[in-house]
Amino acid sequence: MSASASVLNARAGFPAAVMCLWIRFVLFLCPLYWCALPPPCDSEIYCYGDVLKQVQMAKLFDDDKYFVDMKLKSAPDIILTAFHNLTHGDPNSVPPAVLRDFLHKYFEEPGKEFEPWSPSDWHDKPQFLTGIADAELRSWAEKLHQLWKSLGRKISSDALAHPEQYSQIFTPHPFVVPGGRFRELYYWDSYWVINGLLLSEMTDTARGMILNFIHLIDRYGFIPNGARVYYERRSQPPFLSLMVESYYQTTNDKDFLRTALPALEKEYLFWMQNRSVAVEVNGIKHVLNRFDVQVGLPRPESYSDDVELAEGLTQDAAERLWKELHSGAESGWDFSSRWFVDGLGNNNGSLRDTRTTLLIPTDLNALLCRNERTLAHFYRTLGNEPEATRYDKAASARQEAIEAVLWDEEMGVWLDYSLVTNTSHPAFYPTNLAPIWAGCYSQPSMGQKAVHYLQTSGGLAFPNGVPTSLVDSGQQWDYPNAWPPLQHILIQGLSSLPSQEARELGFDLAQRWIRTNWLTYVKYEAMFEKYDVNGDGKPGGGGEYEVQLGFGWTNGVALQLLSQYGDRLTSGSSGNGFTSCLSISVSVALLCSAQTLFL
Numbered sequence: 001m002s003a004s005a006s007v008l009n010a011r012a013g014f015p016a017a018v019m020c021l022w023i024r025f026v027l028f029l030c031p032l033y034w035c036a037l038p039p040p041c042d043s044e045i046y047c048y049g050d051v052l053k054q055v056q057m058a059k060l061f062d063d064d065k066y067f068v069d070m071k072l073k074s075a076p077d078i079i080l081t082a083f084h085n086l087t088h089g090d091p092n093s094v095p096p097a098v099l100r101d102f103l104h105k106y107f108e109e110p111g112k113e114f115e116p117w118s119p120s121d122w123h124d125k126p127q128f129l130t131g132i133a134d135a136e137l138r139s140w141a142e143k144l145h146q147l148w149k150s151l152g153r154k155i156s157s158d159a160l161a162h163p164e165q166y167s168q169i170f171t172p173h174p175f176v177v178p179g180g181r182f183r184e185l186y187y188w189d190s191y192w193v194i195n196g197l198l199l200s201e202m203t204d205t206a207r208g209m210i211l212n213f214i215h216l217i218d219r220y221g222f223i224p225n226g227a228r229v230y231y232e233r234r235s236q237p238p239f240l241s242l243m244v245e246s247y248y249q250t251t252n253d254k255d256f257l258r259t260a261l262p263a264l265e266k267e268y269l270f271w272m273q274n275r276s277v278a279v280e281v282n283g284i285k286h287v288l289n290r291f292d293v294q295v296g297l298p299r300p301e302s303y304s305d306d307v308e309l310a311e312g313l314t315q316d317a318a319e320r321l322w323k324e325l326h327s328g329a330e331s332g333w334d335f336s337s338r339w340f341v342d343g344l345g346n347n348n349g350s351l352r353d354t355r356t357t358l359l360i361p362t363d364l365n366a367l368l369c370r371n372e373r374t375l376a377h378f379y380r381t382l383g384n385e386p387e388a389t390r391y392d393k394a395a396s397a398r399q400e401a402i403e404a405v406l407w408d409e410e411m412g413v414w415l416d417y418s419l420v421t422n423t424s425h426p427a428f429y430p431t432n433l434a435p436i437w438a439g440c441y442s443q444p445s446m447g448q449k450a451v452h453y454l455q456t457s458g459g460l461a462f463p464n465g466v467p468t469s470l471v472d473s474g475q476q477w478d479y480p481n482a483w484p485p486l487q488h489i490l491i492q493g494l495s496s497l498p499s500q501e502a503r504e505l506g507f508d509l510a511q512r513w514i515r516t517n518w519l520t521y522v523k524y525e526a527m528f529e530k531y532d533v534n535g536d537g538k539p540g541g542g543g544e545y546e547v548q549l550g551f552g553w554t555n556g557v558a559l560q561l562l563s564q565y566g567d568r569l570t571s572g573s574s575g576n577g578f579t580s581c582l583s584i585s586v587s588v589a590l591l592c593s594a595q596t597l598f599l
């Protein structure tokens, strides 16, 4: 296959030069690096400037996200003047104790942006609970259903009246947060949260969350990574059309489809105008998408990590790295060996070699294909055949592109494509099978081959789920961590295939995942953002922050699997887990049986 790639997008959407001039005008002598590319947002406290730099580099808190989540007690210009007076023009001279006093005087602790809220659509006996046969799992599912109340948030009206004092972006409706350090609405997490809420019959809360995303699209033209100003210039995998689809499947509310469609259209255009790339294969040009954020500054919420990571690099190289880190965060996989590209263009290297923009990811393109099909379906449902046909054509073109560029006939699966070497990256990720989940492939044999790939990939050799990769890099989106959204995408894909073998494998993976979640819950009385594929039920680790509890998408995925397979799933205490484990493979069965005996 001969291929070449060219960047299509005009990087529309952000007037970098204007922002640069504006910052120079405001700050007179701003250092050159602030002006090369736009900052993560316009706030001189939360996104760039001396206060952020001094506080974060002094490492006053264990986690850099803590400072940027603090609410201002006064208007920003009062705080900036106070800081200027404190430093007498030399910000580097402020001792940590003085900085602490300054923060105490002018900032509130994080988490002070909310009003008390209890979801009025919560009730204690949603129907799906009755379909869970295993008594232990049913009672656990009841507890997970309870958790929506503690993870629900409503932003105070003061944040609407004085947005300049908050990094939290005001959204009009209450929402469910992931939990822990994640005290705001997140984009792709919310797809699994909303699916869980719909099972919990909390339709109003689900609807409100979708309306919040529509509100964000109206304001920004796309959905930011999360509802914080420091996330303002990057998105996350675009799941809004699928949230609307889930809502519509539950409610049949056509008026809601009509309300949502203009925003969905706008978001789709954002991805096509700002995140697309052309690849030529055998003389034919294909358009696909990638993650690409042109913000060449440290992420405010991980400021000191990003500065330290870039130590010793030239200014240009540091900016390049920071853009790539922002792009990695946009992928949702922050961070992973998946994005490491060494000097030769190979999938080796370390965090400093992060080159997210140089890869065409299978999952993003599968998701956009599903977006196109979903939009076609929505337009058809509303009687708009010309628009439906337009999106059908876009989906067909993408499917062709995915097959020409990402499908690897020899390996029998889809692979990320490198824009450096114009070849595929052969590493294992569960997302290599994402086109199955998206229904975006032309030949049934591709599904069968991909299942065979999965069985021989090494990805199934663990008792607690499928790892994010087989590389132990110390990053959180790598081995030995398994993440709820990836388990769900894989299981849904397998369960959509016609073969009994594939569907049984889907069930086995659901059983492993539920057991892991449940065993860990029994031990810690908590749900976690990610889990370890080894051991007898334990949270994952690695990366730039401690593993978090809560947890929005974990609860959503667990409830979905409990609902889908409730008649067959077992907690393992009855011994059925043993039988289920046996059907996977001999080696895994041995591990599982050992685990079962110990319970």
Ligand SMILES: OC[C@H]1O[C@H](O[C@H]2O[C@H](CO)[C@@H](O)[C@H](O)[C@H]2O)[C@H](O)[C@@H](O)[C@@H]1O
Binding pocket: 065, 178, 182, 186, 188, 189, 225, 226, 299, 301, 302, 329, 330, 331, 332, 333, 334, 335, 529, 544, 545
């Ligand atoms: O603060 C570091 C990063 O934290 C977030 O990423 C992780 O948590 C998110 C919420 O659960 C999840 O959506 C993401 O996939 C995780 O990697 C945040 O989204 C990043 O932008 C941020 O840099």
